[in-house]
Amino acid sequence: DGGITQSPKYLFRKEGQNVTLSCEQNLNHDAMYWYRQDPGQGLRLIYYSQIVNDFQKGDIAEGYSVSREKKESFPLTVTSAQKNPTAFYLCASSEQGVGEQYFGPGTRLTVT
């Protein structure tokens, strides 16, 4: 069953803690993306990666970090420097950087 998995679905953390969100795909896609979704604001790009060991900052990269050590995995770390981390986080992948994006089910992060 091919697709993108994100875990966990819901995540709760205390302020000041770093947290890592998982994203795995078995679609053999080169490109992977992380988006943040807040109510009424659509999706905003955090980081994207075209190929293993390479990634680029999106529009709101501050307070986040990523790695791309394997083609199928693109974990996102929300650091304590991120001022408003509570949000719905979506991971996506595409075969090419300009093609259809396949989204995972998302992780809803709540930081208190």
Place this chain on the structure above:
Amino acid sequence: GQQVMQIPQYQHVQEGEDFTTYCNSSTTLSNIQWYKQRPGGHPVFLIQLVKSGEVKKQKRLTFQFGEAKKNSSLHITATQTTDVGTYFCAGLMTTDSWGKFQFGAGTQVVVTP
């Protein structure tokens, strides 16, 4: 600020009616994609438009890309309750690098039976 604007933000439609949602960019786009997100779900790809003036149809959905490649529209005819959700456009600016799509804020569609 947001470079891709979508209007309207909310659309209340009676079942059987038609409606249109619009997407406007401040700069020329290489291509534009449309996604649908059901309540509690994740965005699902609907279509991609690449050519100036392109029109594509999917059953009751008609997608159009403007001649100047700065705007797009999604028209739904004979709305059904299954059309409920938020529709997003995502544009790739000609000035931006590969993969950096700009999403609009979405049009949230509510259908009254």
